[in-house]
Amino acid sequence: xxxxxxxxxxxxxxxxxxxxxxxxxxxxxxxxxxxxxxxxxxxxxxxxxxxxxxxxxxxxxxxxxxxxxxxxxxxxxxxxxxxxxxxxxxxxxxxxxxxxxxxxxxxxxxxxxxxxxxxxxxxxxxxxxxxxxxxxxxxxxxxxxxxxxxxxxxxxxxxxxxxxxxxxxxxxxxxxxxxxxxxxxxxxxxxxxxxxxxxxxxxxxxxxxxxxxxxxxxxxxxxxxxxxxxxxxxxxxxxxxxxxxxxxxxxxxxxxxxxxxxxxxxxxxxxxxxxxxxxxxxxxxxxxxxxxxxxxxxxxxxxx
DNA sequence: CATGCGTGGAC
DNA sequence: TGTCCAAGCAT
Numbered sequence: 001x002x003x004x005x006x007x008x009x010x011x012x013x014x015x016x017x018x019x020x021x022x023x024x025x026x027x028x029x030x031x032x033x034x035x036x037x038x039x040x041x042x043x044x045x046x047x048x049x050x051x052x053x054x055x056x057x058x059x060x061x062x063x064x065x066x067x068x069x070x071x072x073x074x075x076x077x078x079x080x081x082x083x084x085x086x087x088x089x090x091x092x093x094x095x096x097x098x099x100x101x102x103x104x105x106x107x108x109x110x111x112x113x114x115x116x117x118x119x120x121x122x123x124x125x126x127x128x129x130x131x132x133x134x135x136x137x138x139x140x141x142x143x144x145x146x147x148x149x150x151x152x153x154x155x156x157x158x159x160x161x162x163x164x165x166x167x168x169x170x171x172x173x174x175x176x177x178x179x180x181x182x183x184x185x186x187x188x189x190x191x192x193x194x195x196x197x198x199x200x201x202x203x204x205x206x207x208x209x210x211x212x213x214x215x216x217x218x219x220x221x222x223x224x225x226x227x228x229x230x231x232x233x234x235x236x237x238x239x240x241x242x243x244x245x246x247x248x249x250x251x252x253x254x255x256x257x258x259x260x261x262x263x264x265x266x267x268x269x270x271x272x273x274x275x276x277x278x279x280x281x282x283x284x285x286x287x288x289x290x291x292x293x294x295x296x297x298x299x300x301x302x303x304x
Numbered sequence: 305c306a307t308g309c310g311t312g313g314a315c
Numbered sequence: 316t317g318t319c320c321a322a323g324c325a326t
Contacts, residue, residue: 002322009312009321043310046325080324100322120305147322156320157315188307216309257310291311 003047003083007151013042024064028055036220036288043291045218050078068092081123090140097130098143099123102150108182109154112171118185192261196234197296198224199248199268200276207276208284216257221284222293224276225264234265242269248303255292262292266300 001010001017017038021027027035030052039048054076058066067073069092073084081099088094097103104117107130115122135142153164160166160173172178200207208221226241228234231252238245245267252263272278279287289297 004309004321004323005311006313006321041311043312044323046309047323050324078324082323086322098322101320102322144322151322218309255310257308259308 001042001047004044005042009042013039024055024058024066027052028059033286033288040288041291041294045220045290047078053077054079066091068094070094070096086143089134089143093139095131095134095136095139097127097134098147099126099130100147100150102147102154103130103143105156105182106146106150106154109172109178110166110170112175112177112181114183116185117182118187188259190256190259190261192263194228194231194234195262195264196226196228196238196267197222197253197264198226198238198242198276199266199300200224200270200272200278201268202272202278205278205280206284207272208279209276216260217290217292220290220293221277221279221287222290223266223296224273231263231265234267238267238269242267242271244270249299253295253299255295264296266296266303 001014020034020038021030032049032052035048035052036045039045042048057076058064066087067075068088070081070084070088073079073087074081079087085094085096086098086100089096089098101117104126107113107126108115108117111129113126113129115125117126149166152158153160153166157179159178160170167173170178172181198207207224209224211217211220211222213219226238228237235245235247246269248266248268252265255262255264
């Protein structure tokens with residue numbers, strides 16, 4: 001849950017998840033719908049699918065016991081170098097650095113490490129430098145302490161104070177270039193996309209389609225979404241394809257993903273389509289939903 | 305290796 | 316408003 005997600009956001013999800021599925025066996029045997037309900041709104045949904053895969057691996061290949069080395073942990077789905085090192089150091093006292101965004105930042109600043117952390121090969125550079133620094137007696141505490149340092153005194157926008165105990169060890173601070181570390185190259189900018197979300201009602205039920213089983217929001221149900229080239233093209237487009245198309249929102253419903261920015265128009269139509277599935281409100285409520293779909297649903301209620 | 309994958313917080 | 320980033324990983 002903590003992969004690319006802040007601790008404060010995770011806590012309520014974590015508590016609910018563990019109270020519903022307290023053991024590895026429970027997780028391994030759970031229905032996907034139950035899993036996604038517990039994860040709904042947290043994002044990066046492949047994480048929970050991978051976690052169940054990992055639980056099944058643990059039951060089948062490790063006799064129900066989590067493997068205890070960072071190397072063997074990485075054979076589990078969804079557990080990469082960071083998570084494996086975190087588990088191994090905290091739970092099994094393996095002397096290994098848990099290289100997350102915080103640790104990259106803290107050591108890049110302290111030691112003026114100029115490797116670009118956006119490049120995968122930089123992981124080895126940091127690993128080789130930090131490994132001999134990890135406290136061999138308390139590697140788990142060392143890792144958690146560095147992460148705590150990274151979220152407090154050395155967060156992205158925090159500069160070291162002159163009376164900080166770290167000031168005289170912090171090479172980048174000593175030279176006044178602290179906030180230029182870590183070095184991180186730019187990512188590509190996000191793509192704009194325009195959709196009509198089709199509202200088609202039949203006998204109290206609304207139309208939905210299931211998203212493809214791979215890719216963005218895999219397998220989730222949404223109102224049928226039709227893509228257009230621009231915001232202006234949507235209304236003309238749906239008017240050609242549907243009867244009595246009625247635009248429900250004037251301003252776009254905006255939803256931002258990591259690499260995409262969506263503008264969505266709700267369009268009520270009289271048509272039905274064989275490819276759509278009509279679900280009653282009761283049936284819809286049992287399904288896990290994404291934040292995008294919940295946003296569209298809220299906008300629909302406001303505009304009807 | 306580069307890219308895709310969600311959502312919310314902070315500024 | 317836009318921008319960056321968060322206890323990263325799979326492909």
